[in-house]
Amino acid sequence: MDFSAQLIAWYQQHKRDLPWRNTTDAYIIWLSEIILQQTRVEQGMPYFYRFAERYPTVTDFAAASEDEVLRLWQGLGYYSRGRNMLKTAQLVQEEYDGKFPTTYNELIKLKGVGEYTAAAISSFSANEARAVVDGNVYRVLSRYFGVDEPINSPKGKKLFQQIADDVLDKQRPALHNQAMMEFGAMLCKPKNPACGICPVKLHCEAFKHNAINSLPVKLKTIKIKKRFFNYLLIFDDKTVLMNKRGDGDIWANMYDLPLVETNALLEPMDVLQLPEMTKFGKTNILKDNSGVIKHVLTHQQLFIRFLILDKFPEKLQDGWFYANIDDLEKLAMPKCVFIFIKNIFNF
DNA sequence: AATACGGGGAC
DNA sequence: GTCCCAGTATT
Structure with missing residues (x-):
């Protein structure tokens, strides 16, 4: 079994039951993906239910006011996500007649939808063969392949996207992407990863060279x-x-x-x-x-x-x-x- | 190529 | 305290 197949096998046994995984509705998936940007699943979950209930369809969302959206978003942070969602909902209502796009090339044009989110929505809703690269994927790939290029340098981002594209299972991209992220979130964690029970540790470069704690490499430049x-x-x-x-x-x-x-x-x-x-x-x-x-x-x-x-x-x-x-x-x-x-x- | 943009949880 | 989270937009 190759890398992807092993992660998928692990995923099918250990995956969490998350509400946005039980649908291929691009609107619902978009909702979940925007909410989950830079946000832990547990923190985003109540907001997902709140928005999905208040705005069951993108048409409902498009009819909202900015004040109302921000009030629903209150406490989640990065409020531009909420403001951009409203703009995107309105655009989808008008330009796409309320049918949420599912192709990467259309999705990437939307406000608040970047490379990660476009890959996620297109793969989950339509099985388009696009590899997601989020924080989890950076960590899993950098460790497994022993890549010490900084994940937040332009060069590093390119490199990791390329590796992700290479290992993507083109026959089942949705499953592959979910598996990569769930594996990173649940097993190949930033601190104290569960290498003991890791199904791919024997081929993991970081594990072999005892470099788990030094990967991934990240440049820190932040000024406070x-x-x-x-x-x-x-x-x-x-x-x-x-x-x-x-x-x-x-x-x-x-x-x-x-x-x-x-x-x-x-x-x-x-x-x-x-x-x-x-x-x-x-x-x-x-x-x-x-x-x-x-x-x-x-x-x-x-x-x-x-x-x-x-x-x-x-x-x-x-x-x-x-x-x-x-x-x-x-x-x-x-x-x-x-x-x-x-x-x-x-x- | 850098920086701004929230709030919370794990250690 | 430090790091990081299903990142994106702007400069």
């Missing part, structure tokens, strides 16, 4: 910047001052609170002295929810304060608006803001 957010909460019996974010920054088009960003961590009293606070007139801190919350993103560390003020501002800044307290839970907010607001108004 610190940012300091001072969120202002101002409300009365039924109204809260909210903000709708623009694009060009994190959390595009989502809702949060009036924000004063500073280039260092300030004490609450010092925040009040800032020039941009003059629009609040003479205001006081009703409550200092002292404590700074640290919220970590891929490229940023956010240090967040929430200050509760006692007076609405005299002027509204761009993006600010008054929201009814009963409507708050319908607004898509970043996780950290949502948690705070949810606790204050306890919904």
